[in-house]
Amino acid sequence: MLDQLKQVDNRRLYQQIADQIRAFIDKGNYTAGARLPPERDLAQQLGVSRPSVREALIALEIEGSVEVRMGAGVYVCSAAQRKPQALATMGESPIELMQARATIEGTVVVQACAKATPEALLALRQILDNMLSAMAQNRSPLAFDRQFHQTIAAMTGNSVLERLVGELFDERHSPIAARLSAHSESGQTWAIALQEHEAILRALENRDALAAETAVRMHLQASEQRWVENRREWS
Numbered sequence: 001m002l003d004q005l006k007q008v009d010n011r012r013l014y015q016q017i018a019d020q021i022r023a024f025i026d027k028g029n030y031t032a033g034a035r036l037p038p039e040r041d042l043a044q045q046l047g048v049s050r051p052s053v054r055e056a057l058i059a060l061e062i063e064g065s066v067e068v069r070m071g072a073g074v075y076v077c078s079a080a081q082r083k084p085q086a087l088a089t090m091g092e093s094p095i096e097l098m099q100a101r102a103t104i105e106g107t108v109v110v111q112a113c114a115k116a117t118p119e120a121l122l123a124l125r126q127i128l129d130n131m132l133s134a135m136a137q138n139r140s141p142l143a144f145d146r147q148f149h150q151t152i153a154a155m156t157g158n159s160v161l162e163r164l165v166g167e168l169f170d171e172r173h174s175p176i177a178a179r180l181s182a183h184s185e186s187g188q189t190w191a192i193a194l195q196e197h198e199a200i201l202r203a204l205e206n207r208d209a210l211a212a213e214t215a216v217r218m219h220l221q222a223s224e225q226r227w228v229e230n231r232r233e234w235s
Contacts, residue, residue, distance in 0.1 A: 012093050014055035014176070017046060021056060022065055025076055032078040036066065039074075051095050051228045058179050059090050070183065091174020098224035101168050102217050105149065108165060109200065109216045112155035113209040120155050124148060124201050128194065135190055146170075148197055152204075180227055189226050196222060 021042070030036060039057065043050045057074055060066045064082040067075045112120075127148045131141040146169050153165035171177060196219035203212035 012096075013048065013052050014059055014093055015090075017048060017052060017056035018059040020046065022060060025065065030076045032076055034076045036074045036076065052093075054228060055093055055095065055176060055180070058176055058183075062090060062175050062179055068183070090176040092171050092177075094172075094177045094180055094228050095224060097168065097171050097177065098220055098227065101165075102220040102224075104161075104164060104168065105152070105220065106213045106217045108153050108156055108161050109204070109212045110209045111158070111161075112152045113204055113207060113212045115155055115157060116204050116207065117155075120151065121201070121205055123151055124204070127151060128197055128201060131190075131194055131197070135187065135194070138187075141190055141194075145193070145197075152200075177227075184227050192226070193219070193223065 021036075024030070036042070036057075037045075039050050039053045043053045046053065057066060057068060061068050061074075062083075064077055067077055069075060127144050131144040131148070134141040134144060146166070149169055150162065150166055153162040156162070172181060196215070199215040200212060200219060203209075203215050
């Protein structure tokens with residue numbers, strides 16, 4: 001039986017959860033090839049959220065302790081399959097990352113709205129056209145996604161905010177965020193994201209700061225749900 005985590009460890013929560021699940025496996029509770037309990041059961045036993053458990057399972061998948069089979073469950077791998085990798089190198093919690101982006105970019109877009117120029121708005125429109133074109137050609141629109149958010153940050157005229165927005169966006173290339181993206185992103189999710197970007201641009205074009213802030217926060221909260229809390233059950 002897993003014990004509920006005590007909130008005294010200052011490491012990222014998913015790392016604490018991953019360590020406890022791995023230790024549970026190493027004690028022989030689950031042998032190679034065995035299926036772990038559903039993530040909802042693991043979350044209940046540990047007293048944490050399902051998204052946090054999902055992050056931990058992704059970390060364990062990266063190091064080779066488990067194998068995530070979409071729609072079939074999470075299975076224990078043999079010790080020989082493990083690829084030693086310090087959990088600290090896997091990146092920030094995707095949940096906390098998206099929450100931080102929503103907080104910062106929600107403020108950024110309000111400033112951008114006050115300083116929006118026809119040229120900047122035209123640049124944003126071109127970026128969305130490029131995203132749509134990339135999707136139509138079955139290419140990743142990720143670079144244009146980044147460019148969209150960076151262009152809005154640049155509209156503030158504040159180089160520190162522009163740098164922060166770029167750095168937070170680039171955290172999605174960390175091992176844990178990249179693996180979560182691989183599990184959750186699809187042509188359908190990108191199409192929804194494009195619609196959310198359209199809502200942001202419309203608000204900027206209308207010089208409606210409140211609508212722009214709301215659209216940005218809703219987009220990033222929805223991205224978090226698609227990224228970390230997508231409803232395709234793993235186990």
